Amino acid sequence: MLCQFSFQNFKSYREETTFDFQASSVPEFADSLITKDKCSSLLPVSAVYGPNGGGKSNLLLALASLISTVVKPIHDLEKNRKPLIMQQRVAAEPFLFDPVSAEKPTEFRIFFRTEEYEYRYYLAVLQDEISAETLDRKKIGGKKPAHIFxxxxxxxxxxxxxxxxxxxxxxxxxxxxISFLAINYNIPVIAEVQEWFESCIIRSYANPMAEMQIMVSDDAEIKKSILLLLNDLGIDVDDYRYDEKEKQLFLKRRIGEADYELPFSHESDGTKKLIAILPVLLVALQEGRLVIIDELDAKLHPKLLRYVISMFQNRKINRYGAQLLFTSHDMATMKNTVFRRDEIWFAALNDCHSSEIYSLYEIRREDNERVNSTAAFDKQYLEGRYGADPYLQSMLSGGDWK
Structure with a gap:
């Protein structure tokens, strides 16, 4: 489970930037948190909002860059321990809007948790070469971390x-x-770190081809779960099959007394998106994986997006600590009935044209109090009160805090 991720000098981010999955001390939706004795509670979901060009996607790309830098050499030599789901290489590109950053390394720091240990890993990359790297771990509940290398x-x-x-x-x-050790040795501590990185799922729906890449399972239980979810979401499908000869997925519907099959390519954009993403989410929930998705809301009705979010927030469904991190423009979902304040994040450019991120929980009102948990998050965001949409801020007038 991801606890915290920090990075600096990556694409539109110049300064050190920290994204946190550790829950703040707020009372709302406490029963949705991922809890464990002797350590901090973790969030099951986080959504990142902000204007185009503000840095939402680059935040996710920074995390994808670290993951792929570790995993790609292992995968290329077919030494991976877990099946990879939709990971791709993301180069560590520095901030380019000043003459100094381009000559400095891109730095990543990640803090994650397994069943018994907490790991901290640091990686610095300069022009595709590793300039520094550190791995430490600590027993959950322990006081002193052990230095691995x-x-x-x-x-x-x-x-x-x-x-x-x-x-x-x-x-x-x-x-x-860490990759070299995973490839050449069978060391339990290294294998555990390797498997965590390999378990991460990375998806970008900013790429229209993403919806055409589908995971199809013939496993009866998985198939049953997918069909049940599709029908719960209003997509009336009785069965599906993949035709090897035609290289095409077909969906079956029973209408009256007859069965009809429709090629996947003939389905609506929203149906195609759901069919592409549901198997991925089910695997994550069944195995406790981290899912990173850019533009999750693209072509999804807000009610369907809420359903996806609720699966991760429901402890009965999310029994193994799966987490969902995604970017979104969907204001209909930015509600206090959907998210905790620390689950909503914003990305925006500062005056130096460098991206920054901050959570809704961190924002202070004019009286130095935090935004109320009962506030109309979407309305106040559109009024420019959260500072992450300068376009709307100049168009809409403000109002009193509620």
């Missing part, structure tokens, strides 16, 4: 666990040490 340039320092394994420290400058 530290890398600075060509020098690699090993912690006690790796010293016992007699591992090689002479590696390619472009290869993360």
């Amino acid at each position: 530290y890398r600075e340039g060509e020098e690699i320092s090993l912690g006690t666990i790796l010293k016992k394994e007699n591992v090689n420290t002479s590696i390619n400058a472009k290869m993360p040490f």
